[in-house]
Amino acid sequence: MTNITANDIWSALRAIREKAPVVHSITNYVVMNSTANALLALGASPVMAHAEEEMEEMVGIASALVINIGTLSPAWVRAMFMAAEAARKRKIPIVLDPVGAGATTYRTRTARELIRAVPPQIIRGNASEIMALLETNTKTKGVDSTASSDAAVAIGRKLHAESGAAVCISGETDYTIGRAGVIRGRNGHIMMTRVTGLGCTASALCGAFAAVVSDPAVAAAEAMAVMGIAGEIAFAKSTGPGSLQLHFIDALYRLSADDIGRMVKIETEP
Amino acid sequence: MTNITANDIWSALRAIREKAPVVHSITNYVVMNSTANALLALGASPVMAHAEEEMEEMVGIASALVINIGTLSPAWVRAMFMAAEAARKRKIPIVLDPVGAGATTYRTRTARELIRAVPPQIIRGNASEIMALLETNTKTKGVDSTASSDAAVAIGRKLHAESGAAVCISGETDYTIGRAGVIRGRNGHIMMTRVTGLGCTASALCGAFAAVVSDPAVAAAEAMAVMGIAGEIAFAKSTGPGSLQLHFIDALYRLSADDIGRMVKIETEP
């Protein structure tokens, strides 16, 4: 794997701003608004729909599909399977965010079944969630991560091997495991964990990047870098998580080649 | 049609602030929070409910009903028909926002059936959505508009003739077609399209104005003017769509007769 440069990230961001890819999200109620705003600020075109009656047509106008299991119910799970199947037929990238996998059997089972039925191109979660997709003995406290990141990388490699998906494990360091190795990103700020749904936003941004970047692992790592850089810019202007959220959206909108070049912390290894 | 003056708009806004009309919204998950906040900032009283079990009673305390099809499902569609029927019986104004009409058959069909079953007083959407309510050969990319506004006005006149509704087509220029002609509003700022759901907010504000203004076309045009002026004030204080959204709410809350008089750009023609 060649290194991901600041210029690569900037090129991808410019492509999103120029093409405004439609990202179809089937996501949880908590984050729909903030996710749509982040995608718009980035330059993408969000759509959200969950009815089986329109799933195939809606996927039909999308350039990427993001499935987030944060507030599941049976009707939504059926829509997720329909959407994933429609995305596979159209060969558009699928991102899966297994929110809360490990916290309940229903979530863990649904996420695993989705992966088996239609392997996504990218799976993004915190370490506990990613571990839960393979291990049965991991405890998750709510939707926060409790596993060490080092342990998670090993699991990420295993999940990548099993599923074929690029596996992105977010935390203080973001690890993205793809065909060619591990990409480590060190952007971001701890206060971002005090804003609800920034993990979900990260998954949505993975979808936008996957719409314009062919390698899923590269797309995911670039999305995480943009998240983290925007978060750092926002933190510097913030007095708490409320203002961080606002400045994060503005930073996504204004992010420049210079910001990326100056701030990005990303490295790859085989 | 006599011209709409700044004073007319201010009188309507004052009436909303004094009477705090209850606006019942059956709207999409993405925008519920931002819509409720916009209605509160304007001076109205939002309620949101979608259960058939309480639909008639909830409409019974409302002064306007806003139906927005942004995240449809069969149970919600049934509630929309019940609510519309209850609103007709009580003779309170109905606003329909056909979000994404044209993007999927389900949305287009549902919007058309709602119009046929209980003609709304106001239909507000972007040009593509409005066109989709009549034309079958219009492509919609997601929920954004792709049709030219000029072409849309012709369609708006046709939809007005067919449905009897005031038809409001939002875009760089907002066109409202009513009994007495076309009202053109030129307030607003392009960055408002980078905040999710400001179109949905516009429809909700149409409901609040329709609760205090008897002519639906005038109510819709006044609501669009207030949206646009608040958006311009907000843009001047913003560094991106995150801060625009915040300042938009503050501007709605603070909007004065002087702001309206100084900034409004509205004209009518037969």
Next chain:
Amino acid sequence: MTNITANDIWSALRAIREKAPVVHSITNYVVMNSTANALLALGASPVMAHAEEEMEEMVGIASALVINIGTLSPAWVRAMFMAAEAARKRKIPIVLDPVGAGATTYRTRTARELIRAVPPQIIRGNASEIMALLETNTKTKGVDSTASSDAAVAIGRKLHAESGAAVCISGETDYTIGRAGVIRGRNGHIMMTRVTGLGCTASALCGAFAAVVSDPAVAAAEAMAVMGIAGEIAFAKSTGPGSLQLHFIDALYRLSADDIGRMVKIETEP
């Protein structure tokens, strides 16, 4: 009842920040995002889930359960009963927010049935909502309060006597009626009523405090004090309800012992 001191409130807030109790909310669509952000800013760990398939497990990792009936439907009502029963078995505190009780029969009946089936530790609402839980002849205009607070205290005492719950009636003065009497809190600002869902946020914060404070009435009164103080700090920095909401979240995050000591207005009587 001994007085609640600033130090008591600070101790409870520190306990929340240290333990990060998981607060499971089954709440309405309008406020999920703002509620989750408020809980995170306070220091708690929000989870939201409504599927019967995972209800017992999700309650199993929570330290408090908050049930809010703001956007009811039959499936959600079933989940609320399941969650309440699971919380009772685990002996974790339950907070009920009867949003819109009195506005529709469905809401009033559901709230009463929840109270009868599994008595909550705290019931928090405005005066009209609390009155509706006992009286059949109270009219509620939307979800705002129309009853006088004095009258409501009498009803609060009655509801406390019947249900055993600490009853918290929010308004210009917040009244909390518990085993040992009435606690009056006078923090807060009228502009908070122009931000959607701050009442719902108050109920969520009651859950977080109840997770670390054994007396439900004390927990509720402390939560209301923190709400009100953060609201006053936010108001001082605001130009409208949009900026109030942002600064409220920041203020919750930054709230210090000094802020509480300087600003708290709370008194108890038998």
